[in-house]
Amino acid sequence: MKAPAAPAVLAPARAAPAVLAPARRSAYDLTLEDLRSLSALVGQPAYRARQVWDGLHRRALRPSEMTDLPLALRARLTEELPAALREAARRTADGGDTLKWLWELHDGRTIETVLMAYPARATVCVSTQAGCAMGCAFCATGQGGFGRNLTTGEIVEQVVAAVRASRPRRVSNVVFMGMGEPLANYDRTWAAVRRLHAALGISARRLTISTVGLVPGIRRLAEEPLPVNLAVSLHAANDALRDRLVPMNRRYPLEALAEACAAYVARTGRRLSLEWALVEGTNDRASDMAELADFARPLGAHVNLIPLNPTPGFALRGSSPARVAEAREELERLGVNATVRSTRGARIDAACGQLAARARGGAARRPGAARSAVVGPAPVR
Ligand code: SAH
Ligand code: SF4
Secondary structure, eight states: OOOOOOOHHSSSSOOOEEEEEEEGGOOOOOOHHHHHOOOOOSSSHHHHHHHHHHHHSSSSOOOOOOTTOOHHHHHHHHHOOOOOOOOEEEEEEGGGTEEEEEEEETTEEEEEEEEEEESSOOOEESSSEOOOSSTTOOOHHHHEEEEEEEEEEEHHHHHHHHHHHTTTTTTEEEOOOOOSSSGHHHHHHHHHHHHHHTTTTOOOOGGEEEOOOOOHHHHHHHHHHHHHOOEOOOSSHHHHHHHHOOOGGGGHHHHHHHHHHHHHHHOOOOEEEEEEEEEETTTTTTHHHHHHHHHGGTTTOOEEEEOOOTTTOSOBBBOOOHHHHHHHHHHHHHTTTTEEEEOGGGTTTTTTTHHHHHHHHHHHHOTHHHHIIIIOOOOOO
């Protein structure tokens, strides 16, 4: 007996053309395959999709700038591949070497990106979520609560915007240290890492993921084929204090965190760094440095001491510059490499979430309030 025909199963219909415009997702949310089925490219020579892909990624061009394409095609692509990030504000500091954007997303949420230029290269710091659910006491993003996960394209597009602004300097490094917890948006963050590596040509050793210490995420990261750098935001090396400063510690206490970090280092061979924002009289005492050294030494970790940036929702003060310098020396004496992270961009609220917090007008979360509150005068640049 003949089996009933099942054409739908045997010959699946061609995927519907990818349509971006209504939702204003990022062009960078499309894969190369998606591009091939974009209506503007249907009927075009086969090499066009690859040409547009290279234009978007390797050359960081907008469709309107892809002068190797016919004019009519550029116009159609401009319509079908709109930018997902709309510049709501831009600030510069350090003589123009630090540039910070506040972007408004299609749903009115705001995120930040920071570009830091050095003599021969540049580093960009990207957000992975609008807001953050981790609730660290001292963090402006945490104080504002969680909005939503960013898409892969929204993450990648931040880097592309920085590449464009940084020219002729090359963006050599990307740090996932902006708003949000990258490992709480694991799949999209990792897809962004892969894209930055494969399509923008940024090597894994120049990509750094910073996490509050989500143990399952760290363990998963250790198994990925691309060994990226890992930064763990420690801030306290005893559970009682860390429970207070970093509430996620109650779920993943220090012992479990240390084990996951050790596994990461063993599996990837990458150096681990530990971030520590110094809070006066709270985690900057000699005893705190001794605990930190005990945590860092067995992991061979490097410590980054960060002068605390004041935020509206955290009453405690940052340590004085003199105390920050002493803390670094104490760590060195205890056999731990430590550097003081520069306070680049402090005047422009360049710390995590600060510009967006200001845009919200303090603690209240009002998506869309950014423009009136921040933009004010024209961009400084
Ligand atoms: N969620 C991730 C990455 C984003 S936060 C994480 O926590 O690691 C990026 C870094 O900024 C973290 O090390 C965080 O602890 C630090 N940070 C947040 N608020 C700060 C503040 N007010 N002063 C100094 N560092 C801060
Ligand atoms: Fe989230 Fe990182 Fe801020 Fe903590 S420090 S609230 S994990 S963004």
